[in-house]
Amino acid sequence: MLAYPDPAGYRPLREHIATYLGLSRGVTCLPEQVFVTGGYRATLELVLRSLARPNDRVWFEDPGYLFARGFLAETGVQLVPVPVDGEGIDVERGTLLDAEARFAVVTPSHQSPLGHTLSLARRMALLDSAEKASRWIIEDDYDSEFRYLGRPLPALKSLDRRDRVIYCGTFSKVMFPGLRLAYVVVPERAVERVGRVAHSMNAGSPTLLQAAVADFIEQGHFARHLKRMRALYGERRVLVVHALEQAFGERLIVDLPPGGIQFAVQFAEGPDGPVDDVAVAARAREAGLAVLPLSIWYANGRARRTLRGLVMGFANIADAREAGRLARTLRACLEYGTTPC
Numbered sequence: 270m271l272a273y274p275d276p277a278g279y280r281p282l283r284e285h286i287a288t289y290l291g292l293s294r295g296v297t298c299l300p301e302q303v304f305v306t307g308g309y310r311a312t313l314e315l316v317l318r319s320l321a322r323p324n325d326r327v328w329f330e331d332p333g334y335l336f337a338r339g340f341l342a343e344t345g346v347q348l349v350p351v352p353v354d355g356e357g358i359d360v361e362r363g364t365l366l367d368a369e370a371r372f373a374v375v376t377p378s379h380q381s382p383l384g385h386t387l388s389l390a391r392r393m394a395l396l397d398s399a400e401k402a403s404r405w406i407i408e409d410d411y412d413s414e415f416r417y418l419g420r421p422l423p424a425l426k427s428l429d430r431r432d433r434v435i436y437c438g439t440f441s442k443v444m445f446p447g448l449r450l451a452y453v454v455v456p457e458r459a460v461e462r463v464g465r466v467a468h469s470m471n472a473g474s475p476t477l478l479q480a481a482v483a484d485f486i487e488q489g490h491f492a493r494h495l496k497r498m499r500a501l502y503g504e505r506r507v508l509v510v511h512a513l514e515q516a517f518g519e520r521l522i523v524d525l526p527p528g529g530i531q532f533a534v535q536f537a538e539g540p541d542g543p544v545d546d547v548a549v550a551a552r553a554r555e556a557g558l559a560v561l562p563l564s565i566w567y568a569n570g571r572a573r574r575t576l577r578g579l580v581m582g583f584a585n586i587a588d589a590r591e592a593g594r595l596a597r598t599l600r601a602c603l604e605y606g607t608t609p610c
């Protein structure tokens with residue numbers, strides 16, 4: 270365990286992940302298809318180094334995961350922002366914008382940041398268009414275990430008959446982000462190529478850490494932890510939504526999030542026009558609240574259709590008192606937040 274780790278991942282952990290994905294996410298795969306990485310962006314790096322060519326075009330949800338957008342922009346691929354609506358990514362618009370894009374990066378279970386679930390019709394359209402264009406779909410399934418209404422939905426990958434979906438998971442939400450452990454399930458025809466690139470990068474995660482997580486899963490703690498956290502976070506989300514409604518009244522549009530451990534809330538337009546969410550979030554951070562402005566999750570944050578609001582976590586708020594106190598602090602940050610944009 271003190272030697273260089275296997276760059277593809279610690280074999281028992283790869284086996285446990287494959288079994289877990291089959292049982293929990295409807296993803297059938299062999300342990301050989303599972304590569305362990307140091308986080309979602311490390312996964313993207315491995316995938317792109319293995320399968321992308323310079324200047325490849327990539328559909329990216331708009332709004333979409335802020336940190337992946339920044340990372341991808343730096344890797345030399347060309348991002349094609351594709352609008353998102355209540356059914357998830359708009360595949361038809363994507364096709365009109367760029368029918369030949371080589372990749373589509375999506376968050377089907379819980380769209381980041383708006384929280385919608387990709388509808389079945391859109392899932393089929395996305396898979397169909399990927400097949401026609403020989404496009405790879407990168408499925409970012411970062412927080413699907415936390416679903417509060419009904420059971421977690423199967424992954425998009427579970428419908429992937431043509432093996433076009435590259436499935437990405439992470440331990441950041443189900444355990445904690447400091448672990449720096451994530452994984453990717455690679456289509457069979459790409460396993461050899463990804464394996465070669467993983468070996469040339471030699472960026473494997475510490476074996477001791479992977480072995481501890483493998484034991485945690487094997488001994489049943491992981492399943493119990495998920496069950497416990499699902500119940501706890503489900504209660505906390507109700508507390509937080511209630512506290513925000515009380516503090517903001519009609520100034521904030523808040524929907525009870527069906528899943529995840531963070532959500533986006535939207536500011537109602539004030540008499541002076543749209544709320545400057547960047548200014549509100551900056552004031553909130555000064556007051557000790559870790560919120561992000563919603564508008565910066567768009568490719569063009571100043572476009573007319575951009576929603577103004579905040580993206581915030583709710584999993585660490587202990588009780589109704591704390592939720593109320595924080596919501597009132599946040600409300601005070603709104604007072605000077607309207608600008609005639």
Ligand SMILES: Cc1ncc(COP(=O)(O)O)c(C=O)c1O
Pocket residue numbers: 307308309310334376381409411439440441446450451
């Ligand atoms: C949309 C999305 N994808 C993936 C991740 C996981 O990233 P990482 O594995 O680097 O912690 C996160 C974490 O916040 C996320 O919000």
